[in-house]
Amino acid sequence: GESVGLHLPTLSVQEGDNSIINCAYSNSASDYFIWYKQESGKGPQFIIDIRSNMDKRQGQRVTVLLNKTVKHLSLQIAATQPGDSAVYFCAETPNFNKFYFGSGTKLNVKP
Amino acid sequence: DVKVTQSSRYLVKRTGEKVFLECVQDMDHENMFWYRQDPGLGLRLIYFSYDVKMKEKGDIPEGYSVSREKKERFSLILESASTNQTSMYLCASSLSGSGDGYGYTFGSGTRLTVV
Structure with a gap:
């Protein structure tokens, strides 16, 4: 079956520093990847996505990097703010009909 | 601006009760999903649907x-609630097809406690 996992369950960073959250996936056929942010008591929210024909995509303060060779995905958050504190999930799909999620990394931003 | 609406944020039900969790989306999405989320276990797929009157086991x-x-509504039913069904339930929807923006949109979740 599919397997999507995260290297670190909890990450603590200082406000203003950059954060890097990592994710490993097992299905080399996966074609599309998404990072979600879930704040306490809320549903996951879309942050950024990337197709397998790309290795980098940038958004506002966030960058996703994809390394297909080692099946690794990362989310970089620049100038981390207290509002970035949340659980971050990566998700992958080989066919766009169903996504597979990792268990999440909790990001703590220290003031 | 809410696009996937789950009818209840918090529910407390008794063991053995029949429980209905409702989810409505206003984005004309074909696909709808129900997940439960438990600490350490991540999101686990319960059921999904790719079309009206269609359902698949997760x-x-x-x-x-x-x-x-109806296309916009996907209901999850707990036939006889048990304490091990205490969890956060998340509904999601997505467009059918492929490409950027075809990921899930989630609701805010329903935290169900079965006592």
Whole structure:
């Protein structure tokens, strides 16, 4: 079956520093990847996505990097703010009909 | 601006009760999903639907059923609630097809406690 996992369950960073959250996936056929942010008591929210024909995509303060060779995905958050504190999930799909999620990394931003 | 609406944020039900969790989306999405989320276990797929009146079992369908009579509404039913069904339930929807922006949109979740 599919397997999507995260290297670190909890990450603590200082406000203003950059954060890097990592994710490993097992299905080399996966074609599309998404990072979600879930704040306490809320549903996951879309942050950024990337197709397998790309290795980098940038958004506002966030960058996703994809390394297909080692099946690794990362989310970089620049100038981390207290509002970035949340659980971050990566998700992958080989066919766009169903996504597979990792268990999440909790990001703590220290003031 | 809410696009996937789950009818209840918090529910407390008794063991043995029949429980209905409702989910409505206003984005004309074909696909709808029900997940449960538990600490350390991540999101686990219960049921999904790619079309009206269509349903497919996910990874943990036991003790649950679903109904999709209209495109915008996907209901999760706990036939006889048990304490091990205490969890956060998340509904999601997505477009059918492929490409950027075809990921899930999630609702805010329903935290169900069975006592």
